[in-house]
Amino acid sequence: MIGTAEQHIKAPSLDFDIHPLLQKRWSPLAFSEERMSEEQLQELFEAARWAASANNEQPWQYVYALRGTDGFNQIWEGLLPGNQIWANSAAALVVSLYRKNFQRNDQPNPWAMHDVGMANAQLVLQATHRDIYTHMMAGFDRNKLHQTLALDGQAEIMAVMALGYLGEDTDLPEKYQARERSKRQRLSIHEFTKAL
Ligand SMILES: Cc1cc2nc3c(=O)[nH]c(=O)nc-3n(C[C@H](O)[C@H](O)[C@H](O)COP(=O)(O)O)c2cc1C
Numbered sequence: 443m444i445g446t447a448e449q450h451i452k453a454p455s456l457d458f459d460i461h462p463l464l465q466k467r468w469s470p471l472a473f474s475e476e477r478m479s480e481e482q483l484q485e486l487f488e489a490a491r492w493a494a495s496a497n498n499e500q501p502w503q504y505v506y507a508l509r510g511t512d513g514f515n516q517i518w519e520g521l522l523p524g525n526q527i528w529a530n531s532a533a534a535l536v537v538s539l540y541r542k543n544f545q546r547n548d549q550p551n552p553w554a555m556h557d558v559g560m561a562n563a564q565l566v567l568q569a570t571h572r573d574i575y576t577h578m579m580a581g582f583d584r585n586k587l588h589q590t591l592a593l594d595g596q597a598e599i600m601a602v603m604a605l606g607y608l609g610e611d612t613d614l615p616e617k618y619q620a621r622e623r624s625k626r627q628r629l630s631i632h633e634f635t636k637a638l
Contacts, residue, residue: 467570468626469577471528471618473606478508478533478574486605489568496553497546502561503539504632505591509606513534515551521602522588523577528618532546532577533606539597540561557619569605 452468483506490502495563517535518526529535530634540558544551548593564574579602587599611622 472609495557532604
């Protein structure tokens with residue numbers, strides 16, 4: 443099924459040799475039965491913890507649940523149907539949030555979304571290092587999840603993340619199998635860069 447990063451269908455076609463962890467990461471829909479432990483999740487949060495942030499505000503927050511728990515079902519119920527169909531096999535669901543205002547003066551923090559993205563990226567790469575794959579989701583019901591998590595006006599949801607070990611794509615509905623087997627597409631470097 444899954445070979446080395448080089449031979450796998452999801453391996454990126456590179457113009458430059460980037461770090462193996464960056465090459466290895468992709469967003470699967472099929473996760474295996476293998477469970478994750480609380481400690482494994484804590485290690486991923488440690489990676490997030492050391493991200494850079496404007497004024498060292500560390501605006502990120504995470505709410506998490508392992509598969510088989512009531513919390514997992516609660517987060518899962520907040521996903522849109524197109525994500526629910528595959529995310530139920532994840533070993534963990536993690537909601538990433540950010541504080542909208544700076545704690546020191548309660549003024550809006552324009553970099554909060556940037557910084558939670560930085561923390562998420564670190565979390566994702568640490569997970570990849572442990573053969574744990576991650577799939578970010580914007581497809582969630584914001585109002586429902588706000589209520590489920592009993593969020594105050596200061597916290598906003600950035601994304602929900604499904605995590606787990608790679609599973610068999612044959613366990614997915616057919617439509618999703620095709621997506622799981624498709625090659626990854628990207629803009630070329632010159633399409634998003636400009637020398638000044
Ligand atoms: C913020 C964010 C939201 C996303 N939302 C969804 C989603 O709701 N459902 C889904 O199947 N994939 C979602 N994705 C996954 C992207 O479609 C995926 O990252 C992109 O196609 C690139 O593929 P790769 O991650 O395998 O490189 C999301 C990714 C990000 C970063």
